[in-house]
Amino acid sequence: MRRAVLIAVPYFWLLALFLIPFAVVFKISLSDIALAIPPYTPTAKDGIWTMLSQLDFENFVFLTQDDLYWKAYVSSLQIALISTVLTLLVGYPMAYAMARAPEQWRPTLLMLVILPFWTSFLIRVYAWVGILSGEGFLNQFLLWIGIIDAPLTILNTNIAVYIGIVYTYLPFMILPIYSALDRLDGSLIEAAEDLGCSRIRAFWLVTIPLSRNGIIAGCFLVFIPALGEFVIPSLLGGSGTLMIGKVLFEEFFSNRDWPVASAVAVILLLILIIPIVLFQRNEQKQVEDGS
Amino acid sequence: MAETVFAPWDDPTEKPLIRFRNVTKRFGDFTAIDDLTLDIFEREFFALLGPSGCGKTTMMRMLAGFENPTEGAIELAGQDIAGVPANKRAVNMMFQSYALFPHLTVWDNIAFGLRRESKDKAAIAARVEEMLKLTRLEKFARRKPHQISGGQRQRVALARSLAKAPKLLLLDEPLGALDAKLREATQFELMDIQEKTGTTFVIVTHDQEEAMTVASRVAVMDEGRVMQVSTPERIYEAPDSVYVADFIGDVNLLHGTATPSGDETYAVTWSANEAPVQAASTRSFSTGQTCHLAIRPEKVAIYKDKPEADNAVQGKVLDIAYLGNLSTYHVELPTGDIIKAQVANTRRISRRDFTWEDPVWVSWSKTAGVLLAE
Numbered sequence: 001m002r003r004a005v006l007i008a009v010p011y012f013w014l015l016a017l018f019l020i021p022f023a024v025v026f027k028i029s030l031s032d033i034a035l036a037i038p039p040y041t042p043t044a045k046d047g048i049w050t051m052l053s054q055l056d057f058e059n060f061v062f063l064t065q066d067d068l069y070w071k072a073y074v075s076s077l078q079i080a081l082i083s084t085v086l087t088l089l090v091g092y093p094m095a096y097a098m099a100r101a102p103e104q105w106r107p108t109l110l111m112l113v114i115l116p117f118w119t120s121f122l123i124r125v126y127a128w129v130g131i132l133s134g135e136g137f138l139n140q141f142l143l144w145i146g147i148i149d150a151p152l153t154i155l156n157t158n159i160a161v162y163i164g165i166v167y168t169y170l171p172f173m174i175l176p177i178y179s180a181l182d183r184l185d186g187s188l189i190e191a192a193e194d195l196g197c198s199r200i201r202a203f204w205l206v207t208i209p210l211s212r213n214g215i216i217a218g219c220f221l222v223f224i225p226a227l228g229e230f231v232i233p234s235l236l237g238g239s240g241t242l243m244i245g246k247v248l249f250e251e252f253f254s255n256r257d258w259p260v261a262s263a264v265a266v267i268l269l270l271i272l273i274i275p276i277v278l279f280q281r282n283e284q285k286q287v288e289d290g291s
Numbered sequence: 292m293a294e295t296v297f298a299p300w301d302d303p304t305e306k307p308l309i310r311f312r313n314v315t316k317r318f319g320d321f322t323a324i325d326d327l328t329l330d331i332f333e334r335e336f337f338a339l340l341g342p343s344g345c346g347k348t349t350m351m352r353m354l355a356g357f358e359n360p361t362e363g364a365i366e367l368a369g370q371d372i373a374g375v376p377a378n379k380r381a382v383n384m385m386f387q388s389y390a391l392f393p394h395l396t397v398w399d400n401i402a403f404g405l406r407r408e409s410k411d412k413a414a415i416a417a418r419v420e421e422m423l424k425l426t427r428l429e430k431f432a433r434r435k436p437h438q439i440s441g442g443q444r445q446r447v448a449l450a451r452s453l454a455k456a457p458k459l460l461l462l463d464e465p466l467g468a469l470d471a472k473l474r475e476a477t478q479f480e481l482m483d484i485q486e487k488t489g490t491t492f493v494i495v496t497h498d499q500e501e502a503m504t505v506a507s508r509v510a511v512m513d514e515g516r517v518m519q520v521s522t523p524e525r526i527y528e529a530p531d532s533v534y535v536a537d538f539i540g541d542v543n544l545l546h547g548t549a550t551p552s553g554d555e556t557y558a559v560t561w562s563a564n565e566a567p568v569q570a571a572s573t574r575s576f577s578t579g580q581t582c583h584l585a586i587r588p589e590k591v592a593i594y595k596d597k598p599e600a601d602n603a604v605q606g607k608v609l610d611i612a613y614l615g616n617l618s619t620y621h622v623e624l625p626t627g628d629i630i631k632a633q634v635a636n637t638r639r640i641s642r643r644d645f646t647w648e649d650p651v652w653v654s655w656s657k658t659a660g661v662l663l664a665e
Contacts, residue, residue: 185388185390187386187387187388187390188392190355190386190390191384191392192403193357193376193377194355194356194377194378194382194384195403195407195451195455196378196404196455197407198378201407205403206392210392210394212394
């Protein structure tokens with residue numbers, strides 16, 4: 001009995017915080033837009049059976065008819081993918097340097113990585129507007145040292161979005177990789193060198209494969225939120241930056257079309273869940289093959 | 292036995308495989324190795340023995356190429372190897388932690404070094420199979436390191452370091468993680484493999500029994516210096532310093548002054564109230580020179596009545612350490628000194644002749660002890 005209660009607690013939270021909200025969103029995505037509060041119909045007030053009988057997949061069909069939606073999905077995937085790779089390229093060397101730093105420095109370095117979280121994410125992204133704009137610090141600096149003659153247009157382009165995502169999600173990449181590298185036994189690298197590897201080969205053959213789990217975790221932690229990112233593309237991106245998070249926001253708040261917005265969210269969730277499930281299944285298989 | 296004894300160190304024409312020449316290694320202010328000169332010969336099983344922090348691991352790391360000497364030179368087969376990186380040396384190391392690659396199977400771990408030499412696939416496979424057979428690991432080739440036992444991991448580490456047929460194999464506390472029974476079995480296995488492959492082995496250990504069992508020669512180290520290099524028998528029977536006598540095995544030390552009392556024999560005055568004891572020594576001492584007489588407990592006999600012997604001292608049993616096969620009697624002399632006498636328990640314990648507080652005589656012959664100046 002006590003055991004059942006103990007096990008029930010985490011399942012209750014899972015139900016309350018994930019499954020019920022998802023069921024609500026899914027239900028709205030199957031409803032129709034209405035001028036009412038809440039702005040959709042049918043609702044549970046109409047009676048459960050009436051409500052269920054009026055649900056349909058109209059909104060999902062609509063998403064396939066207007067090419068805005070699939071273009072936004074593809075563009076988001078592309079931006080999320082490129083920024084994840086960029087974050088990995090920036091984050092891995094940082095995590096590596098941290099893991100190789102003298103023991104007494106590491107807590108400080110770790111602190112520095114976490115420090116940005118102490119200020120609001122919105123303010124930090126907004127600060128980049130000041131850095132990247134035409135009269136911003138970056139352009140002024142580049143003009144001053146004479147590399148460029150005219151200010152670069154960075155703000156309101158996809159480049160600014162990449163910079164914003166890399167900057168914002170860097171800690172999420174660094175922390176799991178750092179923890180994987182920190183656990184790495186230094187004698188493994190020595191063993192690889194002893195067996196004839198150069199430093200670089202030892203890195204490729206031992207360090208990278210052994211930090212693989214950290215890399216994967218970091219990439220997921222960056223890719224997933226970047227895919228649905230809304231604040232960064234709205235503040236730093238331009239009119240040409242098409243991201244599904246922005247589309248979702250507009251459907252929800254500008255058009256007040258909750259059913260379509262919910263359908264967009266459900267598809268976004270599926271885009272994320274399906275590859276993750278496939279990936280985990282593959283991992284499971286590999287582990288089983290190994291034993 | 293017509294077989295010639297393996298003793299290249301006694302042959303002046305023999306060229307050593309490894310030569311430490313006045314090697315000093317400092318880490319900041321700390322001197323890990325202090326002006327060390329040492330020769331190690333081909334096919335030797337050489338043990339570096341000492342307490343932790345004595346510099347034995349530093350010596351090994353210098354041989355492997357992970358550290359370079361601050362001063363002096365290390366030669367491998369006549370070549371100075373300072374500056375040659377670890378991956379270019381014909382030296383392989385078996386790590387204390389084994390350092391097996393957790394993401395690779397046993398087979399791939401053993402093949403790791405061979406693949407770096409870009410040998411063809413068939414040659415690598417043949418060599419790996421040979422190593423698996425040598426270490427009796429054929430059944431575990433497809434397993435990952437975390438799926439095998441500690442003893443098996445130890446053998447994988449050995450197979451991996453031997454796969455490239457190095458001129459010199461370094462073993463850093465190779466048996467430290469094994470339990471006592473397995474350790475003993477593995478010691479003989481190591482000796483067997485060393486003999487089969489003809490590789491020169493240098494083993495680092497703090498376990499003197501292990502060093503004595505496996506090694507052809509043992510270097511006893513302390514604070515970055517080599518105290519004595521010799522065969523295990525000579526290290527045990529003829530230590531040349533009090534440190535070595537005390538470090539290896541158990542020993543009774545009597546402090547006194549020497550007086551020549553015949554041909555290579557000295558009378559050692561060790562107490563004002565007791566008669567001097569006789570000790571034979573090839574080392575010469577002048578009259579009145581301070582000396583230490585080191586006697587192994589198993590060379591001390593214990594009696595109820597005064598025996599006919601070169602040296603006999605009376606005392607009483609203070610303590611008995613029962614070790615199963617042996618018992619060590621701690622006998623307190625009237626001077627307060629304690630002499631340990633070790634006796635094989637050839638009879639059942641209920642028939643023990645001596646018990647606590649019994650007055651007894653301890654005795655030893657004049658050749659039993661070693662007379663040391665320092």
